Each structure stands twice: as structure tokens, then as C-alpha cells.
Amino acid sequence: MAVGLKSKVFTHIGKVNKWKKAEVIAYVGYCFQEHKERSKIKWKINIEILTEKFGVDKKLIDEGLRSKTLGKPTWKKKKKKKKRKTVSTKKRPTKKRRK
Numbered sequence: 001m002a003v004g005l006k007s008k009v010f011t012h013i014g015k016v017n018k019w020k021k022a023e024v025i026a027y028v029g030y031c032f033q034e035h036k037e038r039s040k041i042k043w044k045i046n047i048e049i050l051t052e053k054f055g056v057d058k059k060l061i062d063e064g065l066r067s068k069t070l071g072k073p074t075w076k077k078k079k080k081k082k083k084r085k086t087v088s089t090k091k092r093p094t095k096k097r098r099k
Helices: 006-017 021-039 048-053 058-066
Strands: none
Touching: 006 021, 048 058
């Protein structure tokens, strides 16, 4: 789930489906469990419907399947670390206090 948005997401799901908080929690738990189970399966993609029904060129599909970027979720991209600025060891001049 999106980091920091859990309460907003749960509220939205509850509002849209007219569910109580307990029902939302149970549903989300079920969805995560189902995802976990389905992820154990090695899925195969049947592209016949694209080639036969919609006339998509099989060569284009094969190219896409071989490309390095296909299938990599965008949220798993590594973030570039920002370079830290070095802190100066010089002391800042202090402001004189007025009496």
C-alpha cells in the first residue's frame, strides 16, 4: 500500500463500498493474501488474442518481451542518492545582542 496513505485509502474504500472499518481491514487483508498466493504461480501470457483478433504484429510483441524495461514495475526503480553537502567547520559569526 502507498506509504503514508493507508488511512486515506481505507477511508476511501469504506466510503465507496459503504463498509465499516473492520470490513475494509478484512477485505484488504484478503487481497494481500490472494496476491501472495497468486505470486507463487509462474504465469504464461497467451498473446493469440492480440495477434488473431486485433491484428497486432507478433514481431512487435516479441521485441517488447525481450526488451529490458518490460515487466519491471516503476515503483521498484532504485532512487538515486543525493550527494550530501560537506559541512563547513568554520564557525558562523554570532550576532551581538543589544542590551
